[in-house]
Amino acid sequence: MARVHALRLLTAALLTKHLPLLPLPSGYGPTRILHQTTSSSCRTGNDLRWSLGVSKRSISVVIPARGFTTTGTNEELEECIHEEEDAIKQSQVGVDQVGGDHRSIAKQVIQILQQLKKADDLQTKLAPFAGRISMRDATVIIKLMPDKRLVFSLFMWMKQQPQYNPNIFFLLAVVRNTVASGKWQKLEIVVDEVFAKNLVLDQKLFAMIIKRASDVGKVNLSIKWFQKMKDSGLQPDLIAYNTMIHAYTKAGMHSLAFSTFQDMQDHDVNPDVSTFGHLLNVCRRDGDVAKAKYVFKEMRQAGVQPNHVVYSIFLDIYGKKGEMEAAAATFKEMQEAGIMPDAKAYNSLIHGFAKAGMIDQATLAFHDLRRSGCEPDHVLFWTLLHMYAKARRWDEALAVKQLMQRSGAAFNTFCYDTLITAFFGAQQLEDAISMFKEMQRSSVPVEPSTYITMLKVYVQAGQHVECERLFDLMMRKGFKQHVGAYEGLLELYHKTHRIAHATQLYQRMQRNECVPTPSMFGMLLDLYTHAGMFPASELILQHMRSLGHTPDLATYTALVAAYVRYGHYSRALEICGDMKEAGLSVDTSLKAQIEAAGELSTPMI
Numbered sequence: 001m002a003r004v005h006a007l008r009l010l011t012a013a014l015l016t017k018h019l020p021l022l023p024l025p026s027g028y029g030p031t032r033i034l035h036q037t038t039s040s041s042c043r044t045g046n047d048l049r050w051s052l053g054v055s056k057r058s059i060s061v062v063i064p065a066r067g068f069t070t071t072g073t074n075e076e077l078e079e080c081i082h083e084e085e086d087a088i089k090q091s092q093v094g095v096d097q098v099g100g101d102h103r104s105i106a107k108q109v110i111q112i113l114q115q116l117k118k119a120d121d122l123q124t125k126l127a128p129f130a131g132r133i134s135m136r137d138a139t140v141i142i143k144l145m146p147d148k149r150l151v152f153s154l155f156m157w158m159k160q161q162p163q164y165n166p167n168i169f170f171l172l173a174v175v176r177n178t179v180a181s182g183k184w185q186k187l188e189i190v191v192d193e194v195f196a197k198n199l200v201l202d203q204k205l206f207a208m209i210i211k212r213a214s215d216v217g218k219v220n221l222s223i224k225w226f227q228k229m230k231d232s233g234l235q236p237d238l239i240a241y242n243t244m245i246h247a248y249t250k251a252g253m254h255s256l257a258f259s260t261f262q263d264m265q266d267h268d269v270n271p272d273v274s275t276f277g278h279l280l281n282v283c284r285r286d287g288d289v290a291k292a293k294y295v296f297k298e299m300r301q302a303g304v305q306p307n308h309v310v311y312s313i314f315l316d317i318y319g320k321k322g323e324m325e326a327a328a329a330t331f332k333e334m335q336e337a338g339i340m341p342d343a344k345a346y347n348s349l350i351h352g353f354a355k356a357g358m359i360d361q362a363t364l365a366f367h368d369l370r371r372s373g374c375e376p377d378h379v380l381f382w383t384l385l386h387m388y389a390k391a392r393r394w395d396e397a398l399a400v401k402q403l404m405q406r407s408g409a410a411f412n413t414f415c416y417d418t419l420i421t422a423f424f425g426a427q428q429l430e431d432a433i434s435m436f437k438e439m440q441r442s443s444v445p446v447e448p449s450t451y452i453t454m455l456k457v458y459v460q461a462g463q464h465v466e467c468e469r470l471f472d473l474m475m476r477k478g479f480k481q482h483v484g485a486y487e488g489l490l491e492l493y494h495k496t497h498r499i500a501h502a503t504q505l506y507q508r509m510q511r512n513e514c515v516p517t518p519s520m521f522g523m524l525l526d527l528y529t530h531a532g533m534f535p536a537s538e539l540i541l542q543h544m545r546s547l548g549h550t551p552d553l554a555t556y557t558a559l560v561a562a563y564v565r566y567g568h569y570s571r572a573l574e575i576c577g578d579m580k581e582a583g584l585s586v587d588t589s590l591k592a593q594i595e596a597a598g599e600l601s602t603p604m605i
Contacts, residue, residue: 105132106140113145119153126157133158135170142173151177152186159193168199175205179212184221195232203229203237210240214247222247238269245278254282273299273307280313284320292317308334312345319352324361327352340372347380354387362387363396378409385415389422394431397422411442417450424453429461448474448482455488459495467492480512487520494523502527503536515547522555529562534571537562553584560586569594 112125126133133141138158142151155174158164171194178187187209194201206229213221226244229236236244241264248257261279264271276299283292292314299306306314311334318327331349334341341349346369353362366384369376381404388397397419404411416439423432436454439446451474458467471489479485486509493502506524509516516524521544528537537559544551551559556579563572572594576586 105129106137106144109133109137109141110144110146113141113147113150113154116147116150119150122150122153122157126154131161131163133161134163135165135167139170139173142170142177148177148181151181152183152190155190166193166197168194171197171199172201172205175201176208179209182212182216184213184218191228200232200234201229203234203240206234206236207240207243210243210247214243214250217251219247219251219253235267236264236269238272238275241269242272242274242278245275249278249282249285252285254286257282271299271302271304273304273310276302276304276306277309277313280310280317284313284317287317287320289317289321289323306334306337306339308339308342308345311339312342312348315345315348315352319348319355322352322356324352324356324358341369341374343369343374343377343380346374347377347383350380351383354383357391359387359391359393376407376409378404381409382414382418386418389418392422392426394428411444413444413447413450416444417447417453420450420457421453424457427460429457432457433461433463448479448484451479452482452484452488455485456491459488459492464492464496481514483509483514483517483520486514487517490520490523494527497527497530499527499531499533518544518549518552521549522552522558525551525555526558529559532562532566534563534566534568550582553579556582556584557587564594 109126109129113122116122116125138154142154145151145154151174158166158170171190174190175187175194178190191201206225209225210222213219213225222244226236226240229240241260245257245260245264248254248260257279261271261275264275276295279295280292283289283295296306296310296314299310311330314330315327318324318330327349331341331345334345346365350362350365350369353359353365362384366376366380369380381400385397385400385404388394388400401411401415401419404415416435419435420432420439423429423435432454436450436457439450451470455467455470458464458470467489471485474482474485486505490502490505493499493505502524506516521540524540525537525544528534528540541551541559556575560572560575560579563569563575576594579586
């Protein structure tokens with residue numbers, strides 16, 4: 001097979017040089033030629049070197065570059081890889097397909113590598129095999145070795161061998177495994193070796209490297225390898241451009257995504273539906289309807305037909321911007337184009353209707369989804385539940401809950417919290433309590449925010465014992481630093497004028513290193529001043545100011561009124577001065593009381 005490929009390679013090159021206008025015979029042509037690169041020894045002579053790794057050696061053909069116009073396609077390297085893999089591994093057995101000594105050596109090395117605990121021991125363990133492992137053996141070993149982290153160490157060991165003469169298949173195996181392991185500095189060493197041997201990586205492999213870097217959040221590496229591809233003499237193809245645009249989109253570098261699209265057009269690389277899908281995702285994240293319309297126009301001019309993903313993105317953009325007429329028109333266009341809307345498309349449409357308050361239209365769209373045979377997902381159920389709960393349409397909200405439970409969709413923490421919060425907002429306290437008790441009976445975890453809402457529910461419902469029990473439950477569950485829990489219980493003590501309990505709660509907060517809110521300081525000051533406990537009031541005021549909180553008008557007014565009521569006019573006057581410095585106005589009736597007592601000789605305001 002190696003000889004056949006070499007003959008095809010040479011024949012195709014000669015035919016292309018001398019007869020560039022004639023079609024090549026079947027079996028020849030650019031799909032059999034690997035890749036073109038200017039070799040270091042031929043650059044001054046305008047020659048091109050073509051390299052193809054076959055079996056154990058690399059066959060190179062050097063031809064004059066003058067008049068040579070044919071270039072390879074994206075599939076060439078992948079086809080050659082598959083051919084080599086077929087020669088090495090005819091079945092899933094892998095190493096058993098390699099005959100004779102090769103099979104024995106490969107098996108022995110793989111067994112050693114399986115037992116190897118440290119990469120540093122590789123040199124010693126493989127010493128008996130020095131000079132005996134061919135490139136073909138090494139390629140098989142890399143494909144089958146269990147710990148891929150040792151691939152680079154094996155590569156470096158092979159480089160030290162006197163017979164080291166790598167082919168493209170060995171180096172590709174190293175590159176692929178190094179990319180998968182995310183060893184970027186080591187990857188550069190291997191790729192430099194590829195270039196040093198006058199071999200080239202194709203656009204697909206560069207795209208794989210760019211995508212891998214993007215997947216692990218290293219967009220700077222994506223940019224670096226995209227530029228390295230260009231520097232190597234390869235013009236990015238559609239896959240490479242799409243991968244880079246997606247990387248920019250994912251990293252939030254939206255202007256660079258569009259500039260890459262412009263570069264793509266400048267180099268006459270035709271975009272496809274994935275290209276426009278990535279660009280529309282940029283528009284969705286920016287909420288830019290105008291730019292989305294521009295992208296759609298470019299898509300039409302390029303002759304690319306939108307798919308359900310593109311339509312779904314458009315529906316989402318229009319829905320989030322509240323342009324529901326445009327969304328409905330897009331949905332209709334999608335159906336007329338023969339593209340059946342999926343759950344995402346329906347969800348985008350329904351979410352848009354819900355956000356715009358168009359509940360009846362959202363309901364109709366949901367019924368249309370069910371008639372189409374499309375199964376609603378959990379996101380769609382959440383959207384409907386939130387919509388109906390916010391609108392206080394309880395029957396529909398509870399119907400969605402029942403439908404979720406019948407369809408097997410999880411009625412989770414978010415769903416329960418949505419209904420409990422909505423019932424509390426509508427002052428339907430008994431319904432909120434009933435839903436919370438159902439939540440506790442289920443296996444759904446309860447978030448601190450739900451507990452805090454229920455503390456307020458119990459306070460307003462007058463169920464004080466339940467409120468205290470719930471607070472104790474929160475403490476046992478470890479929510480000792482959630483200020484909302486203390487605030488909810490303090491609300492109860494403030495409402496019922498239980499000063500001793502409020503004081504104990506305040507001290508408990510200090511022990512648990514939980515900082516009170518300004519409203520909590522206000523409730524404590526109100527309790528102490530009304531009871532004439534001015535030393536305690538002053539301590540609370542001092543603590544409040546030490547935390548950088550400034551009393552509001554209501555707190556200052558309550559303090560002044562309390563001091564006036566108990567005849568402490570001088571202190572009331574001092575507080576009035578503090579109010580003036582804070583830019584707050586003193587209540588007229590309080591001012592009159594102080595002036596009548598003869599404590600104020602000059603106007604305060």
